[in-house]
Amino acid sequence: EAQVTQNPRYLITVTGKKLTVTCSQNMNHEYMSWYRQDPGLGLRQIYYSMNVEVTDKGDVPEGYKVSRKEKRNFPLILESPSPNQTSLYFCASSWRLAGDNEQFFGPGTRLTVL
Amino acid sequence: GQQLNQSPQSMFIQEGEDVSMNCTSSSIFNTWLWYKQEPGEGPVLLIALYKAGELTSNGRLTAQFGITRKDSFLNISASIPSDVGIYFCAGENTGTASKLTFGTGTRLQVTL
Numbered sequence: 467e468a469q470v471t472q473n474p475r476y477l478i479t480v481t482g483k484k485l486t487v488t489c490s491q492n493m494n495h496e497y498m499s500w501y502r503q504d505p506g507l508g509l510r511q512i513y514y515s516m517n518v519e520v521t522d523k524g525d526v527p528e529g530y531k532v533s534r535k536e537k538r539n540f541p542l543i544l545e546s547p548s549p550n551q552t553s554l555y556f557c558a559s560s561w562r563l564a565g566d567n568e569q570f571f572g573p574g575t576r577l578t579v580l
Numbered sequence: 581g582q583q584l585n586q587s588p589q590s591m592f593i594q595e596g597e598d599v600s601m602n603c604t605s606s607s608i609f610n611t612w613l614w615y616k617q618e619p620g621e622g623p624v625l626l627i628a629l630y631k632a633g634e635l636t637s638n639g640r641l642t643a644q645f646g647i648t649r650k651d652s653f654l655n656i657s658a659s660i661p662s663d664v665g666i667y668f669c670a671g672e673n674t675g676t677a678s679k680l681t682f683g684t685g686t687r688l689q690v691t692l
Contacts (some may be wrong), residue, residue, distance in 0.1 A: 470622075499679070508586070508668060509623070509682040524679060556622050569680065571622025 468493045470572035472557050478578045479547055487542045487575050489557030497560045498540040499524070499569070500532065502553040509556065515540055547579045586669055586683030594691050599656040601667060601686040608649035609671030613680070614641075617666045626667075627654070659690050 470491045479485055491498065499514040501524075511524030515534040529551055531543040540559075544551060557572040586603045593599060603612070611630055615623035627638050629645035629652060636643055642655045652669055669683040 501682075506589070506684060508583070508684040509670075511679055511681075514679060525681075558622070568625045568628070571624070573620070574622055 470557055470559055470570050472572040472575050476576050480580050481548055482546050485544050489540045490538050491559040495559035495561055499558045500542050501556045504553050549579045552579045584669055584683035586686055590687040592689045593659055597659055599659055602653040603669030603683045604651045605671055609673055611672040612645050612652040613670040614643050614654045615668045661690050664690050
């Protein structure tokens with residue numbers, strides 16, 4: 467089944483404790499992206515990757531890192547989480563971001579930083 | 581960063597009613613997209629629009645790409661309980677830094 471998976475689905479952590487949210491897709495997509503969703507703000511892009519070893523900042527990259535060492539995986543790293551990073555996070559992938567290439571979203575990771 | 585204004589923020593309607601929501605931007609987009617998010621899941625694409633003035637339907641859903649390329653609307657006819665969710669518009673401009681810009685979302689509740 468074609469899908470985007472994220473782990474963990476739920477995470478409660480404390481300020482300053484490094485964490486990684488994994489994202490994997492099995493559709494051989496080139497383009498992957500991370501968003502955060504906050505009430506009243508919709509989805510805002512954190513980072514995106516056009517292909518392996520090619521990443522770039524989105525609208526809200528501060529406090530986050532990503533890597534794209536393999537085509538299928540695009541982990542999101544919070545080196546020193548803070549309470550303002552409490553949010554719902556989505557990973558998405560597509561063949562590329564142009565024309566009629568649909569972005570497929572993962573099920574989301576709800577992160578709480580105490 | 582750029583943000584799309586989506587209205588209304590929320591809607592409470594009765595089953596069978598028609599629904600209309602819209603999205604506006606201060607800048608133009610080449611593509612407008614409409615997504616639906618159900619509780620506990622990620623957004624799923626409903627309709628994609630690629631040309632100014634384009635009107636596209638998907639079952640009971642109809643969406644239009646505004647002539648100015650700065651707005652779009654989504655209509656849902658004869659709503660049913662499974663229409664419940666959050667609807668997001670998104671705009672895209674292709675180029676070297678292609679990305680989607682999402683609207684703030686419209687939360688739809690359907691009562692029997």
